[in-house]
Amino acid sequence: MRSTVIMREPPSVVSYAAIGGKKEEEGPMGQYFDKINEDPYFSEDTFEKAESQLQKQAVGHALSKGGFSPSDIDVLFGGDLLNQCTGTTYGIKSYEIPFLGIYGACSTMSEGLLLASLFIDREICRKAMAVTSSHFCTAERQYRMPLNYGGQRTPTSQWTATASGALVVSPSEKAPFVRACTIGKIVDMGVTDANNMGAAMAPAAFSTISTFFEETGMSPSDFDHIVTGDLGAVGSSVLCSLFEKSGISIEDRHLDCGKMIYDPDTQDVHAGGSGCGCAGSLLCGYFLPKLREGELHNILFAATGALLSPTVSQQGETIPSISHLAWLSHERG
């Protein structure tokens, strides 16, 4: 059983867009967003509706930047952290694009990218999209406490990004290309602290990235960066230690979107950023443009998701995690 699929005709990520909020604009990645929304309500009356606007904007920008209309798109893969993935449903329904809902928690951008790429590579269709989002205020209410409660955050906790990323995959000569993907397995190392997701998710990233290296014979030196989704400061150091113990060093080229999106000195985010939109927006706003321009040549993008729910956490369950991976390249190979 192989978990890695090598693309036959590496498809192109022809268009992409990143949308953010005020805090994301104020961070070191602020300049890479296509659009910033200063109002956390996005002119809606609930935070949940605001999160749907995030996805609506991301899909809209990714379409228009590529010169596409919704009817050009054959299938859209999307999901988010809200119960029943309503950020996606209500955000994208007006586009009337054939839709396959996915759930991978914060690994959703990787899952959508790999499914869209496989659909194009194997000629199931001609244009496939992926989208995801997260919103600080909806995530706090759903996973922790409503903001008004004013709860204290633990040092290992992360800050859910108010952000969204969307992309279009199609057969094209335009860089970047998706060269391969690895479908992750659920990994559960017994972590039960829902305020320390980074530690829970790091073993899943380790499992998937190691599997990719084993199955392809490639090594960290083949890549400019090995990018994880939102392990944050705690999870990133766990990941680097796990690789160190297996005799592979990734520390000099590992980047984590959760560590990149905010400034730890000035933004008080504790262990870093998190949420589907964190990795989703930095992939679409920062990494894909640099791969297109040739500033970067090869990266592994491995977003990670913690597959818990508040209900099962309260029932004492451990936190199972998953990571899916895509090899993105400036060259088609």
Next chain:
Amino acid sequence: MRSTVIMREPPSVVSYAAIGGKKEEEGPMGQYFDKINEDPYFSEDTFEKAESQLQKQAVGHALSKGGFSPSDIDVLFGGDLLNQCTGTTYGIKSYEIPFLGIYGACSTMSEGLLLASLFIDREICRKAMAVTSSHFCTAERQYRMPLNYGGQRTPTSQWTATASGALVVSPSEKAPFVRACTIGKIVDMGVTDANNMGAAMAPAAFSTISTFFEETGMSPSDFDHIVTGDLGAVGSSVLCSLFEKSGISIEDRHLDCGKMIYDPDTQDVHAGGSGCGCAGSLLCGYFLPKLREGELHNILFAATGALLSPTVSQQGETIPSISHLAWLSHERG
């Protein structure tokens, strides 16, 4: 833009299993389940853990009936109705199969079947599984009220089935075969009554089934049955009316899993059964075996999902729905 994909080398559904609870055993479909659990807790201490056991059993039975071990399976598509799809995560994690989480509410069995079939047809892998479940007690607690509350149910409400279905798709000469699939679009006709899901979902089934007929040139008379997931009594009559108005009659061959799974005269289920596990278990327990034996030759299987959440319902949102479709056949074509 076409929503229907015709399989090149129609893959086989080589193995399948259906698991149910006590009420499902007492209904007219009771004899078609591979295993019945009399205890709604499944010997666990919470209903959520019980739902995970449903999926664990379904995957286990589908594997063993096909003579497979978990390591034979390249990818598993799974999801359910619980927040963050934890029924699936905790149910299947011990199998350590590469996993892609999906969310389609009660359309999940269709979505998993079509993704698994496309992965096999386009040679992405050799063996793909799909699984889903629902549990009456977890669904009541999450979507309505805890059982202890003793709330009254409206006449249009449906009874969430405690059931699960799992299947294995692979290249094989063994019937039944997946001949084509249609990816649905989100349809929202403005229904806001969360106790009348059948009416909300019927237009999605109409949209997808009509699209299949238009894109393939086929008609109802090409099929023994047109099977929907869990429209129940109310939704089924809406669906038949919608077709009637478009000049196509499906009434003589339409079957709905929600109408089939319980006896309306003796089981007090109001408008019928519902839940991912309703369509999932009847596909795997009733329809696939009859297609294998040649008792049935061609069916359309179109499960439908209502993509709402309690949060957005309380915020006054309408109920968007989706339906995905697979054409299943005794003949490979």
